[in-house]
Amino acid sequence: MSDQPRGYSYGARELAPSPVSRKALHLLEETVLWSEEDRRWLRRAGDLLVPQTEAILDVWYGFVGSLGQLVETFAGADGAPDAAYLGAVRGRFGRWIEDLCVRDWDQAWLDQQHEIALRHTRLKKNSTDGVHSASVEVPMRYLITLIVPISVTVEPFLRAAAAADDDVPAMMAAWFKAVTLTVALWTEPYAAGW
Numbered sequence: 001m002s003d004q005p006r007g008y009s010y011g012a013r014e015l016a017p018s019p020v021s022r023k024a025l026h027l028l029e030e031t032v033l034w035s036e037e038d039r040r041w042l043r044r045a046g047d048l049l050v051p052q053t054e055a056i057l058d059v060w061y062g063f064v065g066s067l068g069q070l071v072e073t074f075a076g077a078d079g080a081p082d083a084a085y086l087g088a089v090r091g092r093f094g095r096w097i098e099d100l101c102v103r104d105w106d107q108a109w110l111d112q113q114h115e116i117a118l119r120h121t122r123l124k125k126n127s128t129d130g131v132h133s134a135s136v137e138v139p140m141r142y143l144i145t146l147i148v149p150i151s152v153t154v155e156p157f158l159r160a161a162a163a164a165d166d167d168v169p170a171m172m173a174a175w176f177k178a179v180t181l182t183v184a185l186w187t188e189p190y191a192a193g194w
Contacts, residue, residue: 005091007128010099010112018107018114020185025110028184032177041167042174046101048161049154053094059153061090070142077132085131092116100178110185117186140190147183151176 009015049056064070065081074089076082096116103109118124120138154175158168188194 008092011108015111018110032181038174041170045171050098052157073135073138085129088129113185117189121189
């Protein structure tokens with residue numbers, strides 16, 4: 001694993017346990033048609049994507065920065081994007097790519113997804129980085145709709161690094177399923193009766 005960014009807390013004892021059970025995770029996996037073959041291709045995607053993390057984040061941050069409704073969630077008290085906040089989140093976002101592809105989806109992984117979920121909501125947004133922002137929550141609708149750009153934009157990175165025997169469509173399918181499942185986990189603190 002790469003260096004630990006500020007505020008990254010995977011496996012920390014102080015993380016609240018995820019309210020999502022392993023059984024509920026399994027049901028989500030079934031719902032997105034997750035398979036052992038997907039696990040294999042997601043790990044291979046990680047082999048190709050993790051070394052390209054900074055370039056991937058450049059694409060994602062360019063997209064987020066181009067849309068006012070997204071960049072405003074990174075605004076400081078003055079309404080302008082907070083560069084330190086953007087940088088801290090960027091480091092953790094990079095680790096999310098790695099964790100999604102490489103880690104086992106065990107209790108520690110579920111706890112980390114719960115922490116990420118809380119940091120998008122009123123419960124913890126801004127607190128990790130000590131940001132004073134008018135934006136106290138990332139609207140859930142943007143978490144859900146970001147599934148598409150976070151999914152489709154990795155294909156060129158996979159194609160650029162793929163070996164002749166790599167199945168890029170299988171890696172893309174695994175990535176899409178994994179991103180969708182992760183975002184479903186992130187919606188838990190937003191939704192009563194999740």
